[in-house]
Amino acid sequence: MIRYAKPTTVDEALALLGEGSWRILAGGTDFYPAQGAKPFRENILDINGLAVLSGIAETEDHWVIGARTTWTDFVRHPLPAAFDALKQAAREVGSVQIQNVASIAGNLCNASPAADGVPGLLVLDAEVELRSMAVARRLPLEKFILGNRRTELRLGEMVTAIRVPKNATTGTSAFVKLGARRYLVISIAMAAARLSIEDGIVGNAAVAVGSCSAVAKRLANVEAALRGVPVGHALATAIQSAPMDELSPIGDVRGSAEYRLDAAREIVARAVLGAAGHMPMEKVAAA
C-alpha cells in the first residue's frame, strides 16, 4: 500500500502526516541517492506543492527561511553580512545543480555530520520550526539534530521554517570548507565564524565546526578565548591554545581523526581571520 500525496496547503500536509508514516520528498537530492535502484515501499509526502514554504521573510525579530527555500534562493536573497558564512557554505553544497533544488531545511533533516549548512546556521543561533496537527514548536538547532542521521522530528511533524533571531545577525562572518577536491565534495571538516567587532576588538564571537563530531558543534572555549582580543594575528594565537573539547572526530575515507582535529583548529583560525576581514578568503581544497 504505497501512497503518494502532493498537498498544496500546510494544513493539508499536516493532516496527512497525522494519518500515518510518510517519507517527505523536498528537493530530492538526499531522497533519491538514499533510494538508489530500490523500488519505493514507503508512503511519500511530496511537499513541493507548498508554495508558502518557499522564500525568506523578515519579521520584527527574525529572519524566517521557509523550509523549501533552496540554497540558490538563499544565495540570491539580500541579507546582512552575518549571513555571509552561510552563503559561502551554500555555494559549496554539492554543485549548482544540487543548490538549485536542495532545501536548507532538508540539509538539517538529513542530519549528516558533514552537512555544510549546519555550522553557518549554528553561528546564527538558528532555531528550527516544527509543526504537526497538534503542536507548533521551535527548537534551537543544537537540540534538533541529535546525531548521525537522527533528529528530533517526531511522527506527524514536519519542519516548516528555520528562524534566525536578529540579535544573532550582527557582525561579519566567514566559512571555510576543507575537502579533498575542489568541487562536489563531502567535507573533511568545515568551520564557520561570526564576529562582532568594535574599535578593533572582538566583542561577541560565534564559532562552529562540522564533520568533526556526529553533529556540528559550537566551540564555547574558542568563543570565550576570542572575546576582547584585538583583530590581527592575536586571534590565531588565542585559537591556538583554546580547548576544543566539543570535537570528537572519527577517522574515515576522507581523513583520519588525528588529521581532522589538527585541521579543525587551522580552519577555525582561518574562518575567524576571514570574518575579521584579516585574511583574503580562499576556498580550501586540495587542488
Add this chain to the structure above:
Amino acid sequence: MSEAKPGIRMERADIAFEVNGAAVSVCVPPVRRLSSVLRDELRLTGTKIGCDAGDCGACTVLVDGEPVCACLMSAASAAGTAVTTVEGLANDRLSALQASFLDHGAAQCGICTPGLLIAATALLDRKPNPTEAETQDALGGVLCRCTGYRKIIAAVMDASRHADDLDFRLPQSGHAVGSSPIRLDGLPKVTGGEKFGGDSFPADALAVLVVRSPHHHARFAFGDLDAWAKTHPGIVGVFTAADIPGKNSFGVIAPFADQPALAGGFSRFRGEAVALVAGEREAILDLDLSDFPVRWTELPHVLQPCEAQASGAQLIHDNRPANLLTSGFVERGDPEAALAGAAFIVSGAVDTSYVEHAYVEPEAGYAYMDGDTLVVVACTQAPYMDRDDVAKVLGLAVDKVRIVPTATGGGFGSKLDVSLQPLIGLVAMKTGRPAALAYTRNESMISTTKRHPAEMKATIGADADGRVTGMVFAGDFNTGAYASWGPTVANRVPVHASGPYATPNYRAEGRAIHTNGPISGAFRGFGVPQATIMQETLYDELAEKLGLDRLDFRLKNCLRNGSETVTGQRLESGVGIAECLEALRPHWARALADADAFNAANDDRKRGVGVASCWYGCGNTSLPNPSTIKVGISASGDVVLHQGAVDIGQGSNTVIAQICADALGLPLEKFRLKSADTAITPDAGKTSASRQTFVTGKAAEKAGSALRETMLRFANVSGKAAIALDGTSLVIREGEATRHIDLSALKADADGFVFRAEESYDPPTLPLDAKGQGKPYAVYGYGAQIAELEVDLKLGTVKLIKITAAHDVGKAINPLLAEGQIEGGIAQGIGMALMEEYIPGRTENLHDYLIPTIGDVPPIETILIEVPDPEGPFGAKGLGEHVLIPTAPAILNAIRHAAGVLVTKIPATPTRIRAAIRDKEARR
C-alpha cells in the same frame, strides 16, 4: 494533483510539461526520476545517467532555465515546467557552444558532453563571456573522465566567438596526417544523438537484474527459484550458473581464463554475479530483491597480498599455489655487484591503492537472437574478444555471435573484459526475447576491474659521475579474485620499471597475487604508472645525494639512439626521451625560479616543482596482436573505411581515417566509416596497450596504399599518378593525361565495393627468455612532465599550478587529439596521485570515491615532440597510456620539493601529507 489511490505499486499519474519547446504528457508514478522519464518515456537519450545520485552531473537538464540533475528530480516536480535537454540546444544549426566544443576538441567519448553543454548554456545565458573561475564554478558539478577539462573550459570561454558556421578543418588530399580536422564522429557527441550502450534498448526488451554477492568470500545456495519467480508477476525467468550452456569461465588471456559469468556455489569477491532475474521493465523496476531466495554463508577472506601469501592461507584458486597468479622477471648484468660498487645508493618502498576507472558511462547493452545468431549491442573496447568469450560461455560457435559496439562512454582498460555481454546473451538465448541491462554505478564499481594496488620496493645506485649503474625492483600487485590482465601487469612492470634510462645492471620482478578484493585488470599503463612512482621518486633522492639538478640527472641517464634497454633490446633510432627532457629545460628553470621567489615570501605555503619521465612499449608484450583494415571505393564514389579500432573517445575513428587517407591519396571528406561490428568489419584488435595509432594505423596505411595500387593498376598508370573522386567518377591524372573511370559502371562486390583492399599488420617482436631478455615491443613512446604546485603546510592540501608535458609521439597524426589524450591522461594521473583510493565495501559510489573535477586540473602546456619511429605509420608512436605515467611521480616529487616530505602511500591525501609533515617536524 490529487492523492493517489492505495495499491501495491504507486499509482501512475498524468504529468504534463514542456520539453525543448514542445508540450509533452507522460503517465508515470509521480516519483519516477525525471532522467528516466526523459530517456525511457520520451526516448530523449541525450540526457545520460552516470550515477543516479547527483555525483556526476551527466543528467543535467535545464528546468525553467536553471540546471538541475534530472536523476534527482521527480516527474511530479517537472509538471508545468519547461525542460531543456541537449537535444534542444541546436535549432537549424549547432549552438555557438556546441560548435565551440567541436572546434576545441572538448568532447572525447562524449558521455559527459550533454551535461556539460547544458550547465554551460545556463552560464552563457547569464554571462556570454565568462572568466575561467566562473566557468569552473558553473561546471563543477559535471564529471568528465576523458578530457582533463582544459579544452572544455576553453570551449565555454570562447563560445561567443562561434556564432558563425563551424569550420570542420577538413584537410586537402594528401595533407590529412598532421592536421587537426574536427573529429569525424564529433557531431552526434554534441547534439545528444550519439548512441551509447544504454541508449537504444528495444521497447520490448526484457529488463535484467543481477544478483550479486554482498560478501568478499562466501558459499551460497538457492532456495526455490521457480516458486519465487511465480510470486512476482512480470518476472520471466531466473538464471544461474546451472543454466550456462558453455564453459562457465572467461578471461582476456585464454590460458588464465578463470572467471565464471555467474558464480556456482561460492563467490570469491564482493559484487560477483550469482544469478539473473529477467522480466518486463516495469516489473523489474518495482522488484525488491530482499526476498530473493539465496542463502549466504560468509567465509574467511583475504584482501591484502601479504595475507594471501601467508603460509597456510586459503587458496583462492586451487590450481594457483600461494595465491600467486604469475610473475614476470627481467635480469641483466649483475645488479648486486653494481649496487655494492655504487658511489651512491637510494632505497625505498611505495604502496599504491585500487584505482577505479570511473568512466561516466556504466556498462550497458542489449542482446537479441537474429535467427540462430546471438547479437550483442553494447559498449566495449574489444569486440572480437567479447565475441570469443561470449561464444565460449554460451556454447556457441564464434560465427554465431555478433558483437555490435555502441559508442563507448570511456573505457580506460576496464571495458576490455566482458561484463554484461554473456549475461544479457544468456537471457536472450534462454527466453528468445531481447534482453537489456544498464549497470548501476554501484554495480559497475563493485563488479568490474580496477588498477592493481602495488607494494613495491626498489634500490638504485649511481657512480660518482651520476650515472645509474644498477637497480633492483620488486613489486607485488594485488590482482584480486580473478586473473583478468594480472599476467600482463606482472610482465609489463619488470620490462618498464627502469624508466627510460640506461640501466646496465638490473633485476625486476613483478608478481600478481590473488586476494578476495576486486578484480584488478587493465587500466591505462598496466602497472607501469605504479612502478614509475617507485623509480622516479628514487631518482629525485639520488639526484639530491649526487648534488645534481634533477632534470640534468635524468638527461645524463636517459636512453638514446643506440642504447640497450633492460631487456637487451638495442634501440637503433626513434628514441625521443632526451628531446622531451630538453624541451622541458626552459620551463624547469622558470618553474624553479618561480617557486624560489614564492617560498622566500611565504611560510605556511610552499611551492614545489617535480619532474618525471615515461617510456612505454606499444602493443602486446612479445605476443602477436595483429590488426586488419578493410577499405574500399563504393560505386557511388565514397571511400568506405571499415574502422575496427574501437573509438572509446581517444580518436581512432579520425586518426585511422587520416592515416588511410594520405596513404590512399584521397581527401578525408570522401571517407565514410563503418563500425567495428564483428559481422562486417575485420578484427583491428583491442583498444588497449596504446596500439591503435601504431598497429591499426599501420594496417590502415598498408590498406590505403594497397587500394591506391589497385586503382592505379586498373588505370594502368604509374605510382606518381594523382587520384581524385568526382561524384561517381574516379579521376586519375598523370602528367598531362587525365582519365575518368565511371565507378557506377563497375561491378560492385558483396560489400558494395568496386575497388577494395584488406591488409593486416602485426608488430615484429621477439619473446623474452628466462631472464626477460628479448625484444618485447617494436615501438616505444616517450614523455616527461613537470608539475608545479603549492602545498598548504598546515592542512596538507595541494594546489596544482601547472603541468608542462613533453611527449614524443613520433608523428602527431592529429595534434589536437594528441593534446586531448595528454590532458586527459594527466587528469587521471592527478587523481591517482592525490585522491583516488577504491576501498571495497566503502567507496562504491562517486561521492566517496573521488576523481578530479573541473577545479582540480591546472593549466596544461603540451609540447609535442616528433622523433619519427622507423616502424610506425608516418613515424607515429602510441600515446594513450604514456600520458598518465609521469604525472603522479612528478606531483609526488613536487610535493617533496615543496614540503620536504615524500608520501609513500598513494594517493597523497591531505591526511597523509600532513602526517608526513608532522613526522618531519617531530624529528627536528
